[in-house]
Amino acid sequence: MNAISRRKLLYTGAAAITGAAGLAAAARLVRRYGLIPPDHGGLYGPGETLTYACQRILTAHRPVHEFPRSMISKQPFMNEIGKLPDAFKDSQALNFSDWRLTVDGLVDHPLALSVSDLRALGTRSQITEVACEEGWSYIAEWIGTPLPAVLKEAGLKPEARFLAYFSVQPEWWDSLDLADARHPQTFLAWGMNDGDLPVGFGGPLRMRVPRQLGYKSVKFITRITATDSMKQYGKGLGSASPEGGYAWYAGI
């Protein structure tokens, strides 16, 4: 065995050991932080998993920037909302006094909360930017109850890993991992710019997830449910978005 092949052997051995250790460390990280998104399959799965895992490791608990009141957009853009069911119009006639948010699944105390129940659980506001995947954005003040306060009231069971949420519009449902579900800026928003949340912006109640693009902030929320897996919902890809071709994770 000459010097070059011995050196090659040493390098190869070192590379193999480093590789194996790296894989083991990666597997541990994945288990600990849950770094695989529900839509990890298919052609785009590797890129999606890399993006999600890297952003989760880098950004686990960071808050987004909150802007001064002077930067609130004078005319926030009201995006199109799809067709609303008749039940929504009936509730609107009652000024949404009969609107209930059901909290169920892997929780100790299932809840059914009106908007005033939510207000009593905690009221916070944030002046943050809504950014759409299309490219446009606006800044508004969002007033609501932090999702962690609701989860604390319901008592999230330790085996819960996702929080699925559903709209009165059946085509809109989504889910958050616990990093975003427990994030202090993730709101169940019922107010905007010092007033009630207008229907055009998702009133009476919408999810507000400022660390992800606008489509995660689903409007007209009626139910949230804690689950250990998103497999049993829809096609098992985590939300309605991947079924329409869009990524489950919208942090980028």
Place this chain on the structure above:
Amino acid sequence: MPTATQAERTTILRHTLLVRVTHWITFLAFIALLVTGIEILISHPRFYWGEVGNVNTHPIFTFHIPSSRDTVPTGYGYVLPDQNGWSRYLHFEAAWVLVLTGLVYVGWSVFSGHLRRNLFPSREERSLGAYARRIGQYLRRTGSTGDELHRYNVLQRSSYMVVIFVLFPLIIWTGLAMSPSFTSTFPLTSSLLGGRQSARTLHLFVTIALVLFLVVHVTMVALSGFRARMRAMITGKAELPAEVASKELP
């Protein structure tokens, strides 16, 4: 079977395997990023400066093309099909391919000396005069002779350096500055550029600069012998006059 030409010309290794593989992976990733980037742009062909921008605010410029969203006033009576879903998936996957390939290429270039020998302008060429002389040569269309048959000239080196160390870092930076999650941890990525919409507009400008590079690059390849250059970047081999090849090679 020796021929007359083989007596005068000799075959050299012009591009190493690593350069060839990373070159073509980067090319494919760039085309994927460009096509999907255009698809995403079509959903909102208006550009703004500052933090926010939407159809209720003034754009700094607009592409007068139809859009894939009926919420954007375009003046066209129709809406294009929405392609943003797969475009966004592929955009970020291709970005990962490009970034990881770029890291391998730059790491190898630094450690192998490729960067110092073949990309950094050589000592005698680090002057405005050297640039002016080479520009003059291009204008007179004298073509490459002597050493330049197997080494990059100062303009080639400078443009490759700008693409690798200025434009690619900028396109990654301006892209990340649009990520709400990334900017939550690194807010300066966005605010240093003037805000989210400025980052989006700059992302477009850097794209245009990269496309200009691509156009000039392919034009120069075509002018200097498309078949021979393509062969060199695919097989690695190039033919040179024997007296040139016998000198020191990159």
